Amino acid sequence: MNTSLNRRDFLGMLSSGLAGMALGGCGGRPVPQRKPNFVIIFCDDQGYADVGCFGARGFETPNLDRMAEQGIRFTDFHASTAVCSASRASLLTGCYPERVGILGALFPQSETGLSSDELTIAEMLKEQGYATAAFGKWHLGDAPPFLPTRHGFDEYFGLPYSNDMWPHHPTIGDQFGPLPLIEGEQVVKYLDDQSQLTTWYTERAVGFIEASRDRPFFLYLAHNMPHVPLFVSEKFRGKSARGLFGDVIMEIDWSVGQVLKTLGELGLDENTLVIFTSDNGPWLSYGDHAGSAGDLREGKGTMFEGGMREPCIMRWPGRIPAGAVSSELATTMDLLPTLAGLAGGRLHGHKIDGHDILPLIEARPGARTPTDVYYCYYAGELRAVRSGRWKLHFPHAYRTMAGRPGGTGGLPEPYSSAEIGLELFDLQSDVGETTDVADRHPEVVARLQGLAELAREDLGDKLTERVGKGVRPPGKYEWDKPKKAEEADQQERPDW
Numbered sequence: 004m005n006t007s008l009n010r011r012d013f014l015g016m017l018s019s020g021l022a023g024m025a026l027g028g029c030g031g032r033p034v035p036q037r038k039p040n041f042v043i044i045f046c047d048d049q050g051y052a053d054v055g056c057f058g059a060r061g062f063e064t065p066n067l068d069r070m071a072e073q074g075i076r077f078t079d080f081h082a083s084t085a086v087c088s089a090s091r092a093s094l095l096t097g098c099y100p101e102r103v104g105i106l107g108a109l110f111p112q113s114e115t116g117l118s119s120d121e122l123t124i125a126e127m128l129k130e131q132g133y134a135t136a137a138f139g140k141w142h143l144g145d146a147p148p149f150l151p152t153r154h155g156f157d158e159y160f161g162l163p164y165s166n167d168m169w170p171h172h173p174t175i176g177d178q179f180g181p182l183p184l185i186e187g188e189q190v191v192k193y194l195d196d197q198s199q200l201t202t203w204y205t206e207r208a209v210g211f212i213e214a215s216r217d218r219p220f221f222l223y224l225a226h227n228m229p230h231v232p233l234f235v236s237e238k239f240r241g242k243s244a245r246g247l248f249g250d251v252i253m254e255i256d257w258s259v260g261q262v263l264k265t266l267g268e269l270g271l272d273e274n275t276l277v278i279f280t281s282d283n284g285p286w287l288s289y290g291d292h293a294g295s296a297g298d299l300r301e302g303k304g305t306m307f308e309g310g311m312r313e314p315c316i317m318r319w320p321g322r323i324p325a326g327a328v329s330s331e332l333a334t335t336m337d338l339l340p341t342l343a344g345l346a347g348g349r350l351h352g353h354k355i356d357g358h359d360i361l362p363l364i365e366a367r368p369g370a371r372t373p374t375d376v377y378y379c380y381y382a383g384e385l386r387a388v389r390s391g392r393w394k395l396h397f398p399h400a401y402r403t404m405a406g407r408p409g410g411t412g413g414l415p416e417p418y419s420s421a422e423i424g425l426e427l428f429d430l431q432s433d434v435g436e437t438t439d440v441a442d443r444h445p446e447v448v449a450r451l452q453g454l455a456e457l458a459r460e461d462l463g464d465k466l467t468e469r470v471g472k473g474v475r476p477p478g479k480y481e482w483d484k485p486k487k488a489e490e491a492d493q494q495e496r497p498d499w
């Protein structure tokens with residue numbers, strides 16, 4: 004691994020040098036060219052089928068659809084797991100959550116958070132001279148040393164954890180204190196109403212792009228929506244035929260449009276890679292306030308495709324051919340190494356799990372996924388392993404609505420528990436994971452079991468009580484005030 008990292012570092016520096024110089028000016032003398040800008044728009048609990056061009060019904064997403072028409076749509080793109088904090092840790096570090104020790108969803112006054120020893124996309128790019136900003140949900144620890152400003156972001160404005168961790172939670176509100184809105188590292192307001200959040204984040208995003216127009220920038224726009232409790236501004240209230248959930252997605256789509264419009268007006272389109280995706284699948288127990296995973300099985304909190312396969316669109320006029328579609332496997336962990344390659348960023352020897360997927364993003368002919376094996380971990384449990392078309396589940400319990408519709412009006416219905424045995428699915432012919440074909444392909448089962456052993460040795464596995472040799476500890480913090488939440492440490496609660 005070190006060898007490949009060193010090689011990647013070297014190649015990154017080399018490409019930076021090459022990309023950073025072009026012949027021009029007097030006498031063909033090389034002149035510096037600007038590094039590309041990056042915008043990652045990361046939604047919360049938006050399901051695979053919650054975008055028009057991914058099959059949404061009852062609302063329209065014209066800006067996201069146009070973004071796909073101008074760029075590439077990934078149909079086999081995955082968050083690394085199916086719950087908020089762990090998924091976000093992966094995106095920003097390029098690692099499985101187990102490697103960086105962030106599992107589940109962190110609660111207010113968490114004693115753990117993203118370690119300062121980890122390298123985030125923001126830190127990697129800041130080192131290359133980028134302006135960096137995070138607007139929206141953080142959820143990698145709310146103690147001061149864990150905040151975005153300590154992880155490479157020049158600016159931060161948003162909520163430090165999930166927007167339902169507040170006194171108005173429909174069932175456990177008494178566990179939470181008021182919901183803080185943070186600017187930099189200071190609480191600027193406690194929220195009783197979230198209807199302006201998407202608008203505020205969008206205004207910040209546009210302002211940051213305008214202010215950074217003359218230098219390379221990285222914008223991480225992590226909407227709190229459509230995670231419950233759903234809120235929408237008056238601009239979109241009642242606009243969709245899908246109720247409040249559809250209204251919320253329409254406002255997110257508007258926000259995407261504002262970002263793209265700003266880039267266009269500033270002449271930055273051809274120097275900016277914009278990425279849109281989500282952290283995990285729909286929270287099905289919330290019924291009409293949850294999204295949809297379409298034909299995929301289950302949703303958030305499970306390692307079926309509905310929990311972790313996400314809508315993903317990337318746009319970069321001039322670099323990505325218009326209207327491209329990729330059915331190659333890619334993950335949020337691939338973003339850090341890909342952006343590092345484009346920016347000439349260095350990884351400083353950090354062992355990561357993602358791969359540079361620029362050939363996929365650029366839809367180069369014949370480009371194939373560099374991910375030969377993909378481990379489906381949930382809260383420390385290796386629940387499944389994916390290789391090519393095959394996905395092997397290991398025996399485990401999972402939560403399900405078992406065909407029930409879920410709650411209404413923002414109230415959840417309880418999940419029931421189900422169990423799956425050693426079951427093999429062919430995602431190429433059965434993306435809904437309906438038919439176990441393990442008996443027909445014993446050699447595939449054996450191969451994937453062998454791959455799983457490698458992961459257990461490296462990253463551990465609570466299902467088989469293994470401790471991984473390659474895990475790194477999360478950051479630790481001792482609060483001097485009493486905890487508000489009954490359990491403020493890392494949560495593996497099945498109902499979150």
Ligand code: MG
Pocket residue numbers: 047048086087230282283
């Ligand atoms: Mg989420």
